[in-house]
Amino acid sequence: MTTIDILGIDIAKDVFQLHGADRRGRAVFKRRVMREQLLGVVGGLEPCTVAIEACNGAFCWARKFEELGHKVRFVAPRYVKPFVRGQKNDGNDAEAICTAVRQPHIPLVPRKTLEQQDIQALHRARQRLVNHRTATVCQIRGLLLDRGFAFGKSITRARKMIPEILNDRTNELSEMARDTIAELWDLMCDLDRRIISFDKKINDVFKNSATCQRIAKIKGVGPKTATAIVAAIGDGKEFRNGRHLAAWLGLVPRQQSSGDKRTMLSISKRGSQHLRTLLVHGARAVVRTAPNRNDQLNAWVNDLRERRGYNRATVAVANKNARFEPSLERMAFRFSLWAVLRSGEPYRAAA
Template identity: 85%
Template sequence: MTAIDILGIDIAKNVFQLHGADRRGRPVFKRRVMRDQLLGVLSGIEPCTIAIEACTGAFCWARKFEELGHRVKIVSPQYVKPFVRGQKNDGNDAEAICTAVRQPHIPLVPKRTKEQQDIQALHRARQRLVNHRTATICQIRGLLLDRGIAFGKSITKARRMVPDILSDMNNELSEMARDAIAELWDLFCNLDRRIISFDKKIEAVFRASPTCQRIAKIKGVGPKTATAIVAAIGDGREFRDGRHLAAWLGLVPRQHSSGDKRVMLSISKRGSQHLRTLLVHGARAVVRTAPNKDDQMNVWVNDLRERRGFNRATVAVANKNARIIRAVLRTGEPYRAAI
């Protein structure tokens, strides 16, 4: 059999489709294997480049493939789809993965270690609880508003007012409604305790990581942002420069240009919504507090805010922070703020 140069694998739960191509791109290997057979089949193949899509289990499989001596490339599904020929099936998907990874312009997904995935699991679990907490307080607000009782949207006001509303026996709440809302409030308080527990775990990860502490020196970057960034991109070696990272995070404008006419639209919102949200929230704090400061960074922020408005200035600061983060990760040097 001709030597395999690139082996595309369509990952699934139980059935895996393999498509191997030689250096000229000609198919030389096609096989469908079960989950428990995959590593045995790959151990019998000479070391080559294995291409897989970024999906659930991709990073775990990548580590196992590398232990067998193979080189692994992970590509985003959005870059594979244009190369699917004919109908969609496992064989065509594996061939498309093999074709996509051969293109020099296709960006690769950064691989992650077990430690990075552990940190990411903390963030994902915490975000799930935050979403449930938001949904719970919104339902409480709706039920109370239905009885003519209203309070502000902030979660701080909810913590202050809901216990008083439940303890007030002279309002419009019936006994049945009061019990239902009390159960929801108990769920809210339980979610609050669980979120605080995750915050402590993330804080412990932050204190144990010198890399995260270097990143946190940047204005607008805190422990949660620093740990989430390190969990997602590691040392940033997959990115050519800072702008590449900012584009990967979706913090650069979308283009709709033709000929000499260039139209720049809103940000692309590609990549991880969680990372982008953390960077934007941190940047919002920087822009909000900038008028009280007169250093070089804040002078730039204030000028930008005056010319382009609060929201555009916020995204610009988030973009700038992403570029600085990439530089700090790649050089290994501490962040030095401009004076």
């Protein structure tokens, strides 16, 4: 059999499709195997590059394939879809994965270690609870508004007003409605307790990670953002530079350009929504406090805020935190998130 250069694997729950191609891109191996057969089949092949879509179970399988002597590369599903030929089936999907990985311009997905996956699981579980809490507060607010009680959207205001309404026996709230809202309030308090528990676990990860603490020196980056960044991109070696990282995070403008006409639209919002949200929230704190400071970074933020508005300035700060690199002309921001991860050196800002 001709030597396999790249082996594309369409990962599923029970049935896996394999497509092997030689250095010229010709198909030399096609096979459909069950889950319990996969390691035996892949282990019987000569060491090659295994291409996998970045999906559930991909990093677990990658570690097993690497133990068998193979090199594993991950590609995002959105870059695989354009290479699917004909109808949608497992065979064509595996061939498309193999073809996509061969393209030099296709960005690869950063690999994740067990530690990174553990940290990411903490963030995802916490975010799930936060979403449930938000939904619960909105439902309580809606039920109370239907009975004539209105208060602001802030969750802090909700924590203050809901107990007062429930404890006021002189208002027009019926006993059945009071009991119903009390149960929802109890659920919200339980969610608060669970979220605080996850916060403590994330803070423990932050305190025990030197990399996270280096990242947190950047203005607008706290424990949650630092741990989420390490969980998502590791040491940053998968990115050529800081601009590449900013584009991967979806913090750069979308383009709709043709000829000499360049049209820049809103940010692309690619990549991890959770990570981008954390960076933007941190940048919002930087923009909010900038008028009270007079160093070089905050002078730039204030000028941008006056020219482009609060929201654009916020996204610009988040983008700069991710991508800015050292330059001889302007040493105000010596390192970005990418540079701190890539070099292992501490963040150094302007004096």
